[in-house]
Amino acid sequence: MNAENDLYQELVLEHKRTPRNFGHLPHPTHQAQGTNPQCGDQVAVELQVKDGRVQDIRFSGQGCAICMASSSMMTEAVKGRDLASAQQLQQHFRAVLTGTQEPDDAALGKLVSLAGVRRYPSRIKCALLGWHALMHAIADQADKAEGAIPADAAPAEQQP
Template structure:
């Protein structure tokens, strides 16, 4: 399997992933979530639960719990930072861009990902793409949640 396109990208990727794995942002439970969903990756055992406080079409607050590999935890942590306070439509658009970059449908330099671009290197490792998308998958299901706290699997296509 080939490596990343360059040392700088590889170093940034490793640094960001390790930092978010060591100290995940927005980790824990919300006192009263309005929306929630859980995601699991049966092939590796990653499990993530996302809780949202949605108000007037905006992600007022977001938290996540669970356990997973460094890529899963870092991606979910970065996701919470990226969507917190944003409109639901903006969170959905960001998820679509992130997924498109990881699946090779969009070039990282063309996608409005901000810090999330540091995870673009995952596209070089197809078996790890599900790890990076699990939290996002749960987020999209949480947004669509009708109050039942759905459980989702990465075997399904992300919303």
């Protein structure tokens, strides 16, 4: 293992030991949860969005080191970004992990330390769980803003 891989591995372990932005927001404007039933990882993401920009973000839950480190690093990476930029970052991160984009071409910053996960297909879902919750939080709020009625909020059919 070379020094660069050692550095990346240490960064991931540091985020697992001391996750950034862990906890809850008092009044989130966006929120969603994600679960990986295969391994039991559970992550909830809460955002405070103002004028289309992530003002604050928190995550909570439990999971493996990859899941927790990725969620922690995600919060640092998207805090302060506009929503479109956060979505674009998620797409690049996902593309690197699924092997459709090379890490050096993705402009991921510190997130590149998780690129090695792509060599372990069973762990890719772990690294993407927090990101999926983030995208659901953004999408669900966008649906509400456009007046869409969530399927689970539709009125029940009345019996004759």
